[in-house]
Amino acid sequence: MTDSVINIKNLTKNYETAAGVVPVLKGIDMTVSSGEFLAIMGASGSGKSTLMNILGCLDIPSGGIYELNGTDIKSLDKNSLASFRNSMIGFIFQGFNLLPRMSIIDNIALPLVYAGIPKEERIERACIMLEKVGLGLYGSYRPNQISGGQQQRVAIARALINRPKLILADEPTGNLDTKTSQEIMNLFSDLNMQEGITIILVTHENDIAQYAQSIVHIHDGKIDFSEPTNRMKESVK
Amino acid sequence: MIWSMLNEALEAMIANRMRSFLTMLGMIIGVGAVIIMSAIGAGAQEAVKQSIASMGSNLFIVLSGSTTSGGARMGSGATPTLTISDGEAVADLPSIAEVAPIASGMAQVIYGSNNWSTTIMGSTPNILTVRNWTIESGYSFTDADVRGATRVALIGKTVAENLFGDEDPVGKMIRIKQSPYQVVGVLALKGQSLDGRDQDDTIIVPVTTAQHKLFGSQFQGTVRLIMAQAVSADQMDEAENQMTELLRQRHHIRNNKENDFSIRNLAAMAASAADTAKVMSLMLGAIASISLLVGGIGIMNIMLVSVTERTREIGIRVAIGAHERDILLQFLLEALMISIFGSMIGILLGVGGALIAEKFLSMSVIFTSQSIFTAFGVAATIGIFFGFYPARKAAKMEPIEALRFQ
Numbered sequence: 001m002t003d004s005v006i007n008i009k010n011l012t013k014n015y016e017t018a019a020g021v022v023p024v025l026k027g028i029d030m031t032v033s034s035g036e037f038l039a040i041m042g043a044s045g046s047g048k049s050t051l052m053n054i055l056g057c058l059d060i061p062s063g064g065i066y067e068l069n070g071t072d073i074k075s076l077d078k079n080s081l082a083s084f085r086n087s088m089i090g091f092i093f094q095g096f097n098l099l100p101r102m103s104i105i106d107n108i109a110l111p112l113v114y115a116g117i118p119k120e121e122r123i124e125r126a127c128i129m130l131e132k133v134g135l136g137l138y139g140s141y142r143p144n145q146i147s148g149g150q151q152q153r154v155a156i157a158r159a160l161i162n163r164p165k166l167i168l169a170d171e172p173t174g175n176l177d178t179k180t181s182q183e184i185m186n187l188f189s190d191l192n193m194q195e196g197i198t199i200i201l202v203t204h205e206n207d208i209a210q211y212a213q214s215i216v217h218i219h220d221g222k223i224d225f226s227e228p229t230n231r232m233k234e235s236v237k
Numbered sequence: 238m239i240w241s242m243l244n245e246a247l248e249a250m251i252a253n254r255m256r257s258f259l260t261m262l263g264m265i266i267g268v269g270a271v272i273i274m275s276a277i278g279a280g281a282q283e284a285v286k287q288s289i290a291s292m293g294s295n296l297f298i299v300l301s302g303s304t305t306s307g308g309a310r311m312g313s314g315a316t317p318t319l320t321i322s323d324g325e326a327v328a329d330l331p332s333i334a335e336v337a338p339i340a341s342g343m344a345q346v347i348y349g350s351n352n353w354s355t356t357i358m359g360s361t362p363n364i365l366t367v368r369n370w371t372i373e374s375g376y377s378f379t380d381a382d383v384r385g386a387t388r389v390a391l392i393g394k395t396v397a398e399n400l401f402g403d404e405d406p407v408g409k410m411i412r413i414k415q416s417p418y419q420v421v422g423v424l425a426l427k428g429q430s431l432d433g434r435d436q437d438d439t440i441i442v443p444v445t446t447a448q449h450k451l452f453g454s455q456f457q458g459t460v461r462l463i464m465a466q467a468v469s470a471d472q473m474d475e476a477e478n479q480m481t482e483l484l485r486q487r488h489h490i491r492n493n494k495e496n497d498f499s500i501r502n503l504a505a506m507a508a509s510a511a512d513t514a515k516v517m518s519l520m521l522g523a524i525a526s527i528s529l530l531v532g533g534i535g536i537m538n539i540m541l542v543s544v545t546e547r548t549r550e551i552g553i554r555v556a557i558g559a560h561e562r563d564i565l566l567q568f569l570l571e572a573l574m575i576s577i578f579g580s581m582i583g584i585l586l587g588v589g590g591a592l593i594a595e596k597f598l599s600m601s602v603i604f605t606s607q608s609i610f611t612a613f614g615v616a617a618t619i620g621i622f623f624g625f626y627p628a629r630k631a632a633k634m635e636p637i638e639a640l641r642f643q
Contacts, residue, residue, distance in 0.1 A: 058556060058636045079560045086558025097553045097640070101252050102245075113241055114558035158557070 005165050005198050006032035006055065011064035013050050024050045026221035027064070034165075035196040037188070039209035039229070042218035049170075051218065052202050056168045057085050069165050086114050090159025094171035096151040098143040098158075105130065105139040108157045115162055129157035133187065149180035156187060160197070167191075167199045173208055185211040239566075246570040250578075253543075257575055260539040263532030264579025264619075265586055268612045270525035272587025275608040277594065278518020280601035285514040289507040291427045291436065293369040295334075295470050296503040299327070299463040299480065318497045321444060323487060324463045330483060332476035334468045337364040338460040340447045346440065347412040348400040355396050356439045357413060359447020359460075367466045375407035375422030378443055386445035388418040393437035394426045414451060418442065473504055526615075532579070533619035540572050540627035551631050552639025565632040572624020573617065580616030584609055 013025040024047045032038055042048040053059040054066060057073055066073045069088055076084055091097075098107045109126040117125075130136055133153040135146075143151055152172060159167055169188070173181035189211050191197045201212055209215050210229050217224040250257045301318040321338050328336035340359040345352055362377050364370070378389045390411065397406050406420045427436040442451065444460065467476040477500055484498055544551070551564055588609075591602040 053637050056556070058640075079562075082555060082558050082560050085556060091556050093640070097549070099550055099553065101248055110554070111557045114554075114560070114563060119241070162558075 003034040004031050005034050005036075005069055006030065006200075007065070007067040009065040011051075011054065011066055012062050013047075013054060013059070014062045024221055025054075025061070028221075028223055030216065030223065032166075032198060032200065034198055035192070036214075037192040037199045037201070037212045039201045039203060039212035039215045040218060041202075041204060041206070041209050041215055042224075043204070046218045047221040048202055048218045052168065052170055052200075055166075055200060056089055056091060057081050082114075086111055087162060088165050090156075090162070090164040090167045092152070092155050092159050092167065092169040092172045094174035096143070096148070096155045096175070098151055098154055100143055102142075103139065104135070104141050104143065104146070104154050107143065107154055108161055111158060111162045125161055126157070129161050130154075132160075133157045147180075148176050149183060152176065152180075152184050153187065156184075156191075160191070165198060167197055169199065169201045171203055172201070173203070173205070181208065242563075242567050242570055243574075245567065246574045249543075249571055250574055256539060260535050260575050261579035261582065263535035264529070264576050264616055265532075265583040267525070267529030267532035268580040268583025268616050269586040269590060270528045271522065271612045271615075272584055272604075272608060273590045273594065273602075274521035274525040275518065275612075276587070276591040276602040276604050277600055278514075278521045279603040279605060279608070280595075282511070282514045282518055283603050284601050285510050288428065288430060289511065290369065292430060292503060292507065293367050293464075293466065294504070295467040295473060296367065297465045297467065297473075297477065297480065298501045298503060299323075299465060299484070300499050300501065301459065301461065301497070318488060319460050319463055319484075320458050321460060322458075323484060324460065324465075326483060326487060327463060327465055327480055330476065330479045332468055332472045332479055333465050335363050335367045335466045337361050337367045337464045338444055339364070339462050339464060340444055340452065340460040342447075342452045344414050344451065346396065346400065348406075348409065351400045351402075353396060353399040355393075357447060357451060358439055358441050359444040359451065360441055361444055364441060364464070367464050370427065371425040372422045373425040374405070375420070378421055378441075383443040383445055386443060386449055388416060388446060388450070389421045389443065390418045391422045391424055391441040392420055393424050393439045395435055395438040396440055397423050413440070413442075416450065467504075470504060473502060477502060529612075529615060529619065532616075533576070533623040536572050536575055536620060537623035537627060539575075540568060540624055541630070543571070544568060544627045544631040547631075548634065548639050548642040551634050552636050552642065555634065555636040556640060561632040564634075565628045568628035568631050569621065569624050572628065573620040576616050576620025576624075577613075580613050583616070584612065587612070 008028055008030040011025055011028040011030075012023065015022045015024055028051065040048050040051065050059070054061050054073075057068065057076075060073065068084070071084070073081070099110070102110070105123060105126045108129055109122040112122040112125065127136075127139065130139055133156055135150055135153055135157075138146055138150065143154065146154070172188075173184055176184060185208060188199055188201070192199050199212070201209070203209050210231060212229055213232050214226055214228045216226045299319060319338070324336045324338035327333055337360045341356055343354060344357045345354050358364070361383050362379060365372070365377055372391070373394075375391075377391060378387070382389050390413070392400075392406060392411075400406070400411065401409070406423055409420050410417045411420060412418070424437065424439075424441070430436050448458065448460075465476070465480065467473050480500060481496065485496065488497055490497060554564060588604060591604065594600045595602045
């Protein structure tokens with residue numbers, strides 16, 4: 001158990017609406033070990049976004065236990081959650097979510113601002129990350145001056161900069177064409193295999209999910225079934 | 238951290254140049270108005286203060302009183318009841334510092350081909366101390382001149398200009414009511430009195446000369462009024478009481494009879510004039526402050542729009558680790574920056590505007606560092622006060638909802 005990053009037991013989430021309490025997650029059990037590359041799939045309304053929000057510590061579960069890196073999320077208040085996200089989780093969104101007024105370098109370095117890292121170190125580390133995602137020449141550009149694929153690479157660099165335990169990618173290729181999507185997914189695979197970074201990927205595209213090691217299917221607030229991806233099945237053979 | 242936030246606030250301001258400028262305009266106008274108004278108010282107060290000082294300090298005017306003759310009551314000064322010796326007796330009171338009796342009238346004055354009608358005041362050399370008057374050139378007449386009723390005159394600046402032009406009047410002979418008088422000195426410029434009279438349009442001669450040779454009053458030895466200066470401001474009441482008692486005694490007025498003289502306290506008049514000026518400058522400031530308040534509301538308005546527009550940005554920042562405090566500080570700094578830049582431009586505008594008013598509208602303006610610092614401080618406070626609500630709204634956002642915002 002020492003190398004499990006995520007430990008979830010009987011996780012539930014209810015939303016209170018005018019019509020009454022609506023259960024969205026109905027008891028999920030899940031363990032993610034360090035270095036795993038997991039894809040979560042499910043139709044819209046299945047609860048996968050809610051699960052993603054809870055995994056990302058953006059939302060609090062209604063019941064059950066969620067431990068990230070050994071810490072029970074329920075014990076943290078709003079500001080501690082923010083610090084926790086800052087040091088533990090790197091987010092990658094479908095819409096890239098870069099800040100338009102900032103240069104690429106400043107965007108990448110932003111999590112370090114909130115981590116209280118001094119400026120020179122921030123810039124230095126941001127430059128290294130930029131090299132890593134293959135955009136070394138674009139540091140002073142603004143997000144709207146580069147392509148969607150490049151923007152997503154910047155977002156990946158930003159997610160990685162504070163050396164998180166977990167990368168959460170929510171439909172990272174949703175706004176990209178097939179070729180660029182493949183490039184981005186290869187980058188994820190490389191990061192996972194070469195650097196052992198734990199990645200959880202939410203997608204509704206089977207092709208994309210195949211880059212992971214295993215797929216968890218969510219249906220109606222519960223885990224329907226889990227399966228290894230084709231590439232893992234083949235490597236077992 | 239604070240530096241990168243300042244930098245971001247600056248960039249946010251530059252990114253929305255037009256909007257930032259319009260928001261700032263509220264502060265610019267508000268601060269500018271406060272500076273202009275308080276400069277004009279202070280200028281007016283100073284002008285009043287100067288004319289009060291030019292009048293002389295802690296002054297009383299004792300006027301010969303109204304008398305009743307044949308059922309008709311005469312106004313103040315109608316019957317001359319005050320004498321030079323009344324003045325001398327008043328001067329001996331412990332609460333009185335100086336006394337100057339005045340016998341005055343109008344007369345035509347001639348020098349060469351010029352002539353001018355002016356007020357001739359007969360008095361003693363004490364008048365200069367009492368009225369806080371200085372001699373610009375020449376010298377004053379003396380008590381010996383008063384005793385001898387000599388024909389000497391001190392002339393005011395306006396009289397000197399009208400009769401002599403550029404010539405030096407000292408030592409020259411002028412004619413008052415056909416008799417020759419020697420100008421012994423020219424009085425320094427005093428300007429307008431509180432009621433707008435030109436205090437320099439006057440000639441001072443020895444009181445005895447005025448009594449015997451100029452106006453030949455029907456009751457010999459009387460004067461129109463006596464100016465008396467109290468020892469200090471806090472002895473004014475005492476001086477008034479002592480004078481009243483003394484003059485009633487000297488005029489043999491029985492207890493049930495009214496005074497045949499009246500005493501006017503000029504210090505009280507001066508104080509009320511100063512109060513009026515102060516109230517006026519406070520009101521100007523208060524009106525200007527309203528525009529500052531409106532400017533502050535403008536900042537709040539724009540910051541609320543900005544927070545809504547940047548909901549997604551806030552969501553991203555919170556998701557990657559910003560605390561409530563970080564977001565609060567960021568938006569507060571933006572509001573503060575707008576108000577501080579605005580107030581700096583406003584200070585320049587206000588100072589410029591007040592200088593223009595001084596030059597072209599001949600208003601007296603006075604800048605106090607206090608008014609400038611206050612305007613600046615109030616502007617900064619307004620920035621924080623009106624920036625706080627939008628900044629708090631931003632800081633309290635839930636990250637999931639903020640990220641979902643399109």
